[in-house]
Amino acid sequence: MSIEQIIPWIISCVSIGVAVYFGTRTQQRADAAEVEKESTVTATMMVKLEAIASDIKEIKTDNKNTQSELKDFRERLAINEQSIKSLHKRLDGVEGRMKELHPTHPIN
DSSP states (O other): OOHHHHHHHHHHHHHHHHHHHHHHHHHHHHHHHHHHHHHHHHHHHHHHHHHHHHHHHHHHHHHHHHHHHHHHHHHHHHHHHHHHHHHHHHHHHHHHHHHHHOTTSTTO
């Protein structure tokens, strides 16, 4: 082989080597950019999930407070109903006495 035949082969081999090198580097950069993008998306999702978890805890606390208040209201309602029942009995007694004392009163 003459030098004129070897030079194109050398240039071809070097060109192939350079193309492989730069192709590999470009792929590595693309992979790094993709990893960075995925990391950003993952971090954003984690922040949103943490906010949702915080909101859920707050809702649970509010729900417990509401249930406690509802229990208190039920107890107060039962006490009021008993008081009203007692008041009606007393009113019936007063009404009976009124009839005895004033049989001709228009309420009768």
